[in-house]
Amino acid sequence: MPFQPVKFYQTGTFTVGNRLLAPEERTVQANMQRTNGLNSGHRACQGCGEALGARYAIDAAMRACNNQLVAANATGCLEVFSTPYPETSWQIPWIHSLFGNTAAVATGIAAALKVKGRREVRVVAQGGDGGTTDIGFGCLSGMFERNDDVLYICYDNEAYMNTGVQRSSATPPAARTATTMPVGVEPGNVFGQGKNVPQIAMAHNIPYVATATVADLHDLEYKVTKAMGMHGARYIHIFVPCPLGWGAASNDTIKLARLARETGLFAVYEAEHGEVTSVSKIRKRVPVEEYLKLQKRFVHLFGKTPATETIARIQAMADRNIRKFGLLEEEGV
Amino acid sequence: MEKPFAITLDVGSSLANHTGSWRTKRPLYVDRLPPCNNACPAGENIQGWLFHAEAGNYEAAWRVLVQDNPMPAVMGRVCYHPCESSCNRGQFDEAVGINSVERFLGDEAIKQGWKFDAPPKASGKKVLIVGAGPSGLSAAYHLARLGHQVTIFEAGPFAGGMMRFGIPKYRLPREVLEAEIKRILDMGVVLKLNSRVDNILDSMKSAGFDAAFLAVGAHIGKRTFIPAGSAAKVLDAVGVLHSMEGEEKPMLGRRVVVYGGGNTAIDVARTAKRLGATEAIIVYRRTREKMPAHDFEVEEALQEGILIKWLSTIKQVSDAGALTIEKMALDDKGFPQPTGEFETLESDSLVLALGQDVDLSLLNGVPGLEIKDGVVQVSPALMTGYPGIFAGGDMVPSERTVTVAVGHGKKAARNIDAWLLGSSYEAAPKHELANYEKLNPWYYNDAPKTMRPMLETLRRQSTFDEVQGGLDESSAQFEARRCMSCGNCFECDNCYGVCPDNAVIKLGPGKRFEFNLDYCKGCGICVSECPCGAIKMVPEEV
Ligand SMILES: Cc1cc2nc3c(=O)[nH]c(=O)nc-3n(C[C@H](O)[C@H](O)[C@H](O)COP(=O)(O)OP(=O)(O)OC[C@H]3O[C@@H](n4cnc5c(N)ncnc54)[C@H](O)[C@@H]3O)c2cc1C
Ligand SMILES: Cc1ncc(C[n+]2csc(CCOP(=O)(O)OP(=O)(O)O)c2C)c(N)n1
Numbered sequence: 102m103p104f105q106p107v108k109f110y111q112t113g114t115f116t117v118g119n120r121l122l123a124p125e126e127r128t129v130q131a132n133m134q135r136t137n138g139l140n141s142g143h144r145a146c147q148g149c150g151e152a153l154g155a156r157y158a159i160d161a162a163m164r165a166c167n168n169q170l171v172a173a174n175a176t177g178c179l180e181v182f183s184t185p186y187p188e189t190s191w192q193i194p195w196i197h198s199l200f201g202n203t204a205a206v207a208t209g210i211a212a213a214l215k216v217k218g219r220r221e222v223r224v225v226a227q228g229g230d231g232g233t234t235d236i237g238f239g240c241l242s243g244m245f246e247r248n249d250d251v252l253y254i255c256y257d258n259e260a261y262m263n264t265g266v267q268r269s270s271a272t273p274p275a276a277r278t279a280t281t282m283p284v285g286v287e288p289g290n291v292f293g294q295g296k297n298v299p300q301i302a303m304a305h306n307i308p309y310v311a312t313a314t315v316a317d318l319h320d321l322e323y324k325v326t327k328a329m330g331m332h333g334a335r336y337i338h339i340f341v342p343c344p345l346g347w348g349a350a351s352n353d354t355i356k357l358a359r360l361a362r363e364t365g366l367f368a369v370y371e372a373e374h375g376e377v378t379s380v381s382k383i384r385k386r387v388p389v390e391e392y393l394k395l396q397k398r399f400v401h402l403f404g405k406t407p408a409t410e411t412i413a414r415i416q417a418m419a420d421r422n423i424r425k426f427g428l429l430e431e432e433g434v
Numbered sequence: 435m436e437k438p439f440a441i442t443l444d445v446g447s448s449l450a451n452h453t454g455s456w457r458t459k460r461p462l463y464v465d466r467l468p469p470c471n472n473a474c475p476a477g478e479n480i481q482g483w484l485f486h487a488e489a490g491n492y493e494a495a496w497r498v499l500v501q502d503n504p505m506p507a508v509m510g511r512v513c514y515h516p517c518e519s520s521c522n523r524g525q526f527d528e529a530v531g532i533n534s535v536e537r538f539l540g541d542e543a544i545k546q547g548w549k550f551d552a553p554p555k556a557s558g559k560k561v562l563i564v565g566a567g568p569s570g571l572s573a574a575y576h577l578a579r580l581g582h583q584v585t586i587f588e589a590g591p592f593a594g595g596m597m598r599f600g601i602p603k604y605r606l607p608r609e610v611l612e613a614e615i616k617r618i619l620d621m622g623v624v625l626k627l628n629s630r631v632d633n634i635l636d637s638m639k640s641a642g643f644d645a646a647f648l649a650v651g652a653h654i655g656k657r658t659f660i661p662a663g664s665a666a667k668v669l670d671a672v673g674v675l676h677s678m679e680g681e682e683k684p685m686l687g688r689r690v691v692v693y694g695g696g697n698t699a700i701d702v703a704r705t706a707k708r709l710g711a712t713e714a715i716i717v718y719r720r721t722r723e724k725m726p727a728h729d730f731e732v733e734e735a736l737q738e739g740i741l742i743k744w745l746s747t748i749k750q751v752s753d754a755g756a757l758t759i760e761k762m763a764l765d766d767k768g769f770p771q772p773t774g775e776f777e778t779l780e781s782d783s784l785v786l787a788l789g790q791d792v793d794l795s796l797l798n799g800v801p802g803l804e805i806k807d808g809v810v811q812v813s814p815a816l817m818t819g820y821p822g823i824f825a826g827g828d829m830v831p832s833e834r835t836v837t838v839a840v841g842h843g844k845k846a847a848r849n850i851d852a853w854l855l856g857s858s859y860e861a862a863p864k865h866e867l868a869n870y871e872k873l874n875p876w877y878y879n880d881a882p883k884t885m886r887p888m889l890e891t892l893r894r895q896s897t898f899d900e901v902q903g904g905l906d907e908s909s910a911q912f913e914a915r916r917c918m919s920c921g922n923c924f925e926c927d928n929c930y931g932v933c934p935d936n937a938v939i940k941l942g943p944g945k946r947f948e949f950n951l952d953y954c955k956g957c958g959i960c961v962s963e964c965p966c967g968a969i970k971m972v973p974e975e976v
């Protein structure tokens with residue numbers, strides 16, 4: 102059963118709160134006493150989607166375990182902007198690992214807690230797409246395979262942002278990065294095979310896998326809360342736009358996440374033990390151009406002679422997702 | 435404290451790092467003007483009262499409403515609701531049914547016996563109002579709220595003006611009208627019925643009034659020259675509707691022809707049908723699109739079996755009531771031109787509904803007045819050319835609706851109040867308009883408009899029972915909740931949630947939010963994600 106939206110209360114559950122909803126129908130973020138697990142004063146850029154996603158996820162996780170939470174954090178923006186020595190923005194015990202071993206460090210913490218009999222304390226691991234889908238992938242797969250009691254959260258901003266926007270295996274085709282310049286016959290990142298880590302996580306048949314975006318807070322919190330209610334290896338992949346790396350306006354962060362979902366480019370779903378259990382349907386389908394046009398990393402696709410063929414290939418990716426996950430309300434015809 | 439190996443500094447919180455200094459633009463909470471409020475001739479704070487109705491606080495909603503308009507139950511029945519025509523929701527799915535919620539609140543107030551707040555301490559000033567129509571009553575209410583002693587002189591036997599002697603019962607039941615008038619009189623307003631004012635200056639002097647508001651309406655039916663046999667029965671519409679309120683109902687016969695294309699023509703035809711006419715026919719010289727009557731009224735009339743002959747003028751009436759009709763055709767400019775084609779239409783009576791003129795005789799001898807096109811000219815403060823005499827409603831240049839009349843009453847009251855104090859009234863500057871482009875419609879739910887129940891046609895043709903019903907509580911609340919709260923915070927918590935820097939402080943229910951400028955980096959996400967356009971970015975001063 103996916104998150105069930107409440108309708109007809111002006112904005113229903115589309116907004117963060119809503120004075121017309123019962124308190125339990127509002128989000129954790131709507132609460133005046135929310136924990137702000139990632140506190141103010143962090144040095145993320147204006148409009149950072151990763152900072153937003155991390156606070157959303159960690160606050161929900163904190164509520165779910167009565168604040169008894171420890172985090173291991175891979176190297177990356179999230180680590181760098183939150184903890185320049187000796188300051189920290191974190192309001193939970195938090196350990197910085199290496200770029201590639203967060204999953205293993207979290208496994209170790211979980212093992213230590215088990216030995217000490219501290220069953221009430223829960224463990225999350227978090228990292229960027231680079232730390233998760235590239236360099237940390239081996240440790241992550243091991244953590245899945247052993248079914249260690251860790252919730253791993255990947256904040257996917259589709260490149261190595263912290264070191265200056267280099268391509269990762271999560272960078273979309275055609276996107277410009279510092280290492281995939283818009284030159285040559287196939288400008289920007291290549292149309293490779295792709296590397297879909299949520300799907301790979303599912304292939305490990307772990308108890309819970311979910312995707313989410315910063316544009317749908319109710320859904321994101323529902324998934325974090327659900328994952329925290331389970332034990333074993335769990336994986337949540339959160340789509341977090343990066344204004345700086347994508348060349349987007351800082352006020353468009355949520356809009357971009359929304360468009361990624363509404364175009365079908367980013368499929369939002371959840372799976373238990375390898376089986377998809379629910380998908381978030383597209384509410385108002387839009388063509389991929391509307392999403393691409395807002396970002397300078399795709400600017401070479403537009404201009405005087407738009408790269409219609411490339412855009413069509415990206416649209417085909419969205420259409421494939423829509424077919425594969427059944428993202429439209431009415432299927433078939 | 436003993437520090438671990440290689441650690442030299444104590445752990446500190448990032449709160450020490452005031453990232454607000456990065457900002458070049460800052461967000462600002464604003465209240466923009468919702469288009470409904472902007473369009474309301476009575477200046478109602480529609481979004482403001484819907485806000486309370488959404489939460490089920492109907493009395494609070496009613497109290498906000500009556501700050502501007504004392505007659506919501508009447509408005510909820512007869513107002514032509516320009517608010518709905520300009521409602522932003524119309525661009526999303528369908529306009530909010532503002533008028534039906536207003537009626538619900540008005541009816542609820544009557545049912546629950548809600549009273550107006552007691553007027554403040556008496557100012558000692560006396561104001562004379564001439565005419566107890568909507569404009570006079572509204573002025574009386576607002577002047578009483580400002581502490582002035584108000585006396586209304588009304589020529590007729592009942593208060594209400596055209597709401598009583600024009601608008602038929604099937605659209606405005608009299609007990610509703612009476613309940614709302616009584617509530618105004620209960621504030622201490624003195625109403626003198628059957629007291630026609632023949633000379634305004636004399637009347638003002640007689641009881642020492644400090645100022646006067648004239649709202650005598652437009653009651654003289656316009657005539658047009660139609661050669662008619664001496665036995666032909668030719669009546670005027672306002673006269674016919676007026677006599678509906680007396681003991682003797684008008685005798686119109688079985689075939690009634692109404693000449694004209696305004697609301698009055700429609701009301702007379704529908705009245706004739708209810709009085710037993712087998713045929714009630716409206717003759718109008720232009721087309722349906724050009725008709726001044728509202729389309730929904732035309733539609734309701736057609737449903738009741740009223741016939742309408744478009745593009746037709748009446749040339750002659752014989753003794754026996756046979757009408758000679760000439761067919762018209764529209765020219766290039768859209769004006770009707772005679773075609774020379776004639777036909778005959780039998781009738782028992784002909785009712786002329788060609789508009790009304792103002793009876794200005796009470797102003798004879800008043801110096802300084804300007805009369806143009808048969809109406810009194812007034813300043814933006816609604817004062818006539820004679821200091822201390824103000825005028826409003828149908829007798830001044832206006833659209834001639836109940837709502838405009840009520841709006842004039844309010845405006846005049848504020849200006850009279852200022853004038854009595856020797857100052858002038860300055861309306862608060864208007865906020866920037868909250869047009870559709872200012873909203874983020876993503877956040878609103880699709881929800882179709884709730885329709886009001888209509889009386890079945892058979893009863894509409896034979897009785898004067900109210901045609902349009904009201905909404906029940908749950909539908910009224912549903913309808914209120916369709917409001918998008920254009921330009922005004924409705925506490926959805928979006929700004930509070932979407933800030934990546936926790937730089938929005940939630941102040942608690944009813945208290946809205948505040949920015950923590952120590953940490954706000956000025957990204958503008960809150961502005962983009964505010965559903966209702968209640969935040970804007972302004973450049974930081976450097
Ligand atoms: C048939 C008909 C249907 C209508 N339907 C609608 C509708 O559905 N919706 C809408 O918004 N508008 C409607 N209107 C228009 C609306 O009724 C008028 O615009 C409105 O009533 C004008 O208000 P008023 O206060 O200016 O004048 P009135 O309502 O005309 O009131 C003037 C009052 O002054 C009194 N008076 C006149 N002379 C003197 C005097 N010398 N001394 C003392 N008292 C005097 C009169 O007796 C009367 O009571 C309708 C009009 C008609 C004729
Ligand atoms: C082994 C190793 N290689 C390289 C780096 C340099 N480095 C630090 S963060 C980072 C990129 C992080 O990218 P991602 O994981 O996607 O996180 P983001 O900054 O985008 O949030 C790199 C390459 C490192 N710290 N360690």
Ligand code: SF4
Pocket residue numbers: 468469470471480481484520521522523530532916917918919920
């Ligand atoms: S949606 Fe509400 S505030 Fe906006 S115009 Fe309509 S009634 Fe007014």
Ligand SMILES: [Mg+2]
Pocket residue numbers: 229230231256257258259260261262
């Ligand atoms: Mg990254």
